Amino acid sequence: MSGRRSRSRQSSGTSRITEDQINDLIIKLQQLLPELRESRRSDKVSAARVLQETCNYIRNLHREVDDLSERLSELLANTDTAQAALIRSLLTQ
Amino acid sequence: MASANKTINTDVPAKDIFALHFLQSLSNLRIQNPLNSPEETTDRVKKIKMAAYISMARAAGGTNRLWSRALLRRASKENNKINRFSRRKRKVTWQISSERRGRRSSNRRAPVVEEVAERLRNFVPGGGGMETSKLMEETAHYIKCLSMQVKVMQCLVDGLSPK
Numbered sequence: 641m642s643g644r645r646s647r648s649r650q651s652s653g654t655s656r657i658t659e660d661q662i663n664d665l666i667i668k669l670q671q672l673l674p675e676l677r678e679s680r681r682s683d684k685v686s687a688a689r690v691l692q693e694t695c696n697y698i699r700n701l702h703r704e705v706d707d708l709s710e711r712l713s714e715l716l717a718n719t720d721t722a723q724a725a726l727i728r729s730l731l732t733q
Numbered sequence: 734m735a736s737a738n739k740t741i742n743t744d745v746p747a748k749d750i751f752a753l754h755f756l757q758s759l760s761n762l763r764i765q766n767p768l769n770s771p772e773e774t775t776d777r778v779k780k781i782k783m784a785a786y787i788s789m790a791r792a793a794g795g796t797n798r799l800w801s802r803a804l805l806r807r808a809s810k811e812n813n814k815i816n817r818f819s820r821r822k823r824k825v826t827w828q829i830s831s832e833r834r835g836r837r838s839s840n841r842r843a844p845v846v847e848e849v850a851e852r853l854r855n856f857v858p859g860g861g862g863m864e865t866s867k868l869m870e871e872t873a874h875y876i877k878c879l880s881m882q883v884k885v886m887q888c889l890v891d892g893l894s895p896k
Contacts, residue, residue: 661866662865662866662869665866665869665870665873666869668869668873669869669872669873669876672873672876672877673876687846688845688846688848688849691846691849691850691852691853692849692852694853694856694872694876695849695852695853695856697876698853698856698857698872698875698876698879699856701876701879701880701882701883702856702879704883704886705782705785705786705879705882705883705886706782708785708883708886708887708889708890709778709779709781709782709785709886710778711890712759712781712886712889712890712893713774713777713778713781715890715893715894716759716781716893717774717777
């Protein structure tokens with residue numbers, strides 16, 4: 641782990657990423673966030689805000705996966721043969 | 734593959750590819766451990782969750798992406814831990830040393846951005862070892878895949894829910 645980190649540090653010295661490239665990536669990220677997608681380029685959202693919202697969004701998605709896993713577990717435990725057949729039919733499609 | 738850094742592939746796998754992977758691993762879970770067996774519910778939930786993330790990583794190109802590679806590696810470690818308890822637990826700390834923080838904030842970019850980026854590193858698999866621009870790129874792809882995963886799981890839940 642530490643080896644990889646030190647390598648990335650070195651490369652950051654040699655191939656420096658321009659501000660423009662970072663800004664492009666920030667805009668790209670921003671467009672993926674429901675919270676910030678609406679805002680136009682005119683009212684510029686700060687990079688820090690975009691990254692902050694990105695963290696929040698990922699955390700929410702992780703929570704949703706948690707919840708959905710729980711529900712799936714319940715559903716699969718309770719409904720058996722008929723639904724299992726449904727899954728099987730989906731698989732063989 | 735050699736010129737992969739020129740054209741960044743941000744394509745997200747089709748929903749059905751993920752769904753197929755996921756359904757397959759779910760049915761494998763059923764065979765290994767019939768879901769109505771007296772297994773701990775928390776274990777079952779954990780397994781389903783893991784199946785979902787692994788399916789997503791596989792559908793997203795397996796080891797071609799940094800995040801999916803990290804996720805798969807972490808999952809296989811986790812799996813080993815479940816199967817054999819003897820594995821030595823190696824503690825991975827994601828904390829940034831103050832030395833590293835100082836180095837990063839001395840960049841031209843605003844220090845606040847780097848601080849938030851450090852937070853982001855904890856949310857993206859494998860993010861700890863990524864350069865900031867790479868981190869953002871991988872994050873964009875990760876978010877796309879993750880939201881697709883949520884959609885597919887929601888569909889599955891809706892489909893299985895009693896009408």
